[in-house]
Amino acid sequence: MPSFRAPRGTRDLLPDVWAGFARLEGIARSLSVRYGYREMEIPLFEQTSVFERGIGEATDVVEKELFRIAPRTEESESWALRPEATAGVVRAYVQHGMQTWPQPVKLTVVGPMFRYDRPQAGRYRQFYQWSAEAIGDAGPAVDAEVIEMGRRFYVEAGVPDVQVLLNSIGDSACRPAYLATLKSYFGGHEAELPELERRRLELNPLRLLDSKDPAMKALVAAAPKISDCLCEACQVHFAAVRAHLDAVGVEYRIEPTLVRGLDYYARTAFEFYRRGAEGQQQALGGGGRYDGLVELLGGRPTPAIGFALGLDRVLLTLEEVGAETAHETPPLAVVAGADPADTVSRLRVASLLRAEGLSVRAELATRKLGRQLETASKEHAHFAVIIGDELAEGNVQLKDLEAGTQRLVPLADLARELARAAKSHHHG
RNA sequence: GUGGCCUUAGCUCAACCGGCAGAGCAGCGGACUGUGGAUCCGCAGGUUACGGGUUCGACCCCCGUAGGCCACCCCA
Incomplete structure (x- = not known):
């Protein structure tokens, strides 16, 4: 047996497999150009605080999945490998004064991301994403454009039956009131809540809606819906996003339990799933509006929206359905x-x-x-x-x-x- | 991070109740010294994931570790 092997949760992408990644990256780059997104690259690691502030200290990604690099000395900076691209791209936006560029600034990154969680098929400690960010446009049309671009990626990659799940999670004007409503609703049933859900009630009440615990089913179904609590501006925005999606022929399903936990996320949230993917409830991609993040990382208040698509999972899905992933080019x-x-x-x-x-x-x-x-x-x-x-x-x-x-x-x-x-x- | 299942040659898998570790594919070579996906023959490839225990004897039973998979948590 070999004494050295690839670290846990990582894998060697041998030439025939890598050809599949290269093909997907080619599609991503082609779409980026067609939709007016400019490719860039950011460091594979950042100051830990970029992620802590940019993603949120209370999130799983930061709390337990952040791939931290041990500091070399007592005084040295604390680093972490990037678990996603958005925080780093926004950091770059602020650092390089991109608010003086014509807005919105549309950027994409293709490359490896890192999360220190327990590996499983389609879940790796080093995995590959194509992500796109449109920074500096609050209008609903960009939301639809981003979603349409993501949807087209799966079409061109050959992944069948990809479904767009869509929701609006409100903004700083209406979500606090909704959260309070939600909290008091579940708080009123605290005795019926399983242990895990009781903890969520304090940390992140929105997550309760997402619960897979069968005991929660009836309770969640009867819970107050965000869609009934959106403020006028959010309702208008959401309706306009849907109208734009209809106009470009993107089908979607409104999913009232689709949430993003943190305060600076706003309004549009979406995920891409394969219909009927039994057993694995893993998203092929997802994204949303993150108005508020630029400000959190030291810029002026700037609206933004983006997505991240998982290339490993796309490839896995293609193999599952028996589709052609790629072939290497033989010599002439x-x-x-x-x-x-x-x-x-x-x-x-x-x-x-x-x-x-x-x-x-x-x-x-x-x-x-x-x-x-x-x-x-x-x-x-x-x-x-x-x-x-x-x-x-x-x-x-x-x-x-x-x-x-x-x-x-x-x-x-x-x-x-x-x-x-x-x-x-x-x-x- | 929690629970369960699994690990034999590069790959896919055999090996009776605990009794000498094997095959197919892939690789290399020969049959065929200037002509290819076929066929036949041969060669090489192993501390049975690793470490310990039980036993006359362990791939097989027990414990630990590592890795993989599945379900959670959560996301890509």
């Missing part, structure tokens, strides 16, 4: 040689072709020709360039491995011939 040609010992000629011809921009693998092992061709076939190379005695006259054999045909080609024409064949192969 393999340069093989009749004389196993003559690696010089093979390397030289390969170098020539590569200089012309062609993707070729040189067979450098001193194996006999049959083996060389066997490997080339297995890796689905389109052609084999076979070098033998004819090289003395400046010729090589160009073999089409799929058709099984071959012909003599002057070395001087080889690159051109292959390039032409490549074109017809890719479009044929």
